[in-house]
Amino acid sequence: MGDFMGGKPTGRFSNGRVPSDFIGEGFGLKEILPAYLDPNLQLQDLLTGVCFASAGSGYDPLTTKSQSVLSLSDQLNLFKEYKSKITAVVRNERTATLLSKSLFVLSIGSNDLALNYFSTPLRSAHYDIPAYTDFLLELASNFFQVIFDKHQQFPHLFRELQELYALGERVIEVASMSPIGCVPAQRTLGGAIERACDETENQVAILFNSKLSALINSLNKRLPEAQLIYVDIYNPLLSIIQEPAQNVVDKGCCGTGTVEFGSLCNKDTPSTCNDASKYIFWDGLHPIETAYKILTYAILKQLS
Incomplete structure (x- = not known):
């Protein structure tokens, strides 16, 4: 701090x-x-933007559980509560206008690799790198799809974006994973004596990012009223x-x-x-x- x-x-x-x-x-x-x-939050804070993030969370439920932090579902529930609070003050019409012009920022995923897969055996014992990347992408896909599909393996995550979309969000920025192999902790764990960037971890992040970008492009074609922006x-x-x-x-x-x-x-x-x-x-x-x-x-x- x-x-x-x-x-x-x-x-x-x-x-x-x-x-x-x-x-x-x-x-x-x-x-x-x-x-x-x-x-100490005030009404004006609610009307001009607040943060629902919980440091250490991830797409993977095991990441969230291992860090004892708020899951995506928990954060979505807080957003619902937030909407109720501002609606009680400024009425439904202004709330709808406010949310339709808002930017929703989602930055998540790096913890799944840095704090979960590469640092503990929680997932690495059961998934190789390509399989875990696909697993994360499936979780992300189910989170971001709007038309409910009962055949999806993780329908509870799928409903979250459906609800988010219904709550009024239209512009959603989705951040990529960072070069996690170059952060000090991962250099310590996988960078050898010279503490170089762990290129294996960086390549996994690149692979996931390419798939995430493709997913966002695909969803934008299917959701004419929403604007998902890969950053x-x-x-x-x-x-x-x-x-x-x-x-x-x-x-x-x-x-x-x-x-x-x-x-x-x-x-x-x-x-x-x-x-x-x-x-x-x-x-x-x-x-x-x-x-x-x-x-x-x-x-x-x-x-x-």
Whole structure:
């Protein structure tokens, strides 16, 4: 969390603002996007954007379970609650207009590989890499389809986007997986003594991203009223890592910089770096605010 908000925890896995904040700022809404579950949330916050994300979640239910975080279904239920709250204040017609002009951002999937498949035997013992990639794509496909198909293997996930679509969302940005093989924790686990990027993990991310992009294109042809936008974060983040301008790219600022993330990175963590601006990553998995800002500008260009 660094020095952001006076060193108080906000749920952001960084030393400052994250992409959701910069996206809100980019659209002229607010500099800080609050969490929907923030007890200090005000009506104006609801009307100008909130965050339902739960760090550590994934397409794979086992990823969510292993991290004890909110699933996609849980987040969707919070969105339903959110809609009810604003409807009670601004009425149905304005709520429908508000939601139809909103941007819904979904960034998920990297945890399925970094925290689940490559770090534990939860899935790797039962799936080889191609099979797990297909498994994730099937989960994503069932989440994103609108016309219910009883023959799908995971119909409960399929209904979630159907409900989301019915709740008024029309523009949905779907972020790709990141170059997970280049984050400090995965360099530690699979980068050998030189701590290089784990190219096997990066290739898996590339494979999944290509299939996800094709899926989004296919669904856009089937959903004339919706606009699903595939956003590449893999290449912009990789460019930041490969052109570090003498910044540290293979370790995070927090602690040893090798594996720590989440609750292991706070103001009480020993040996945290003195100048985070010299690093690309805040912890073992997540970039610092400056890197996130550059990445988000690349995202906004894709949305324009």
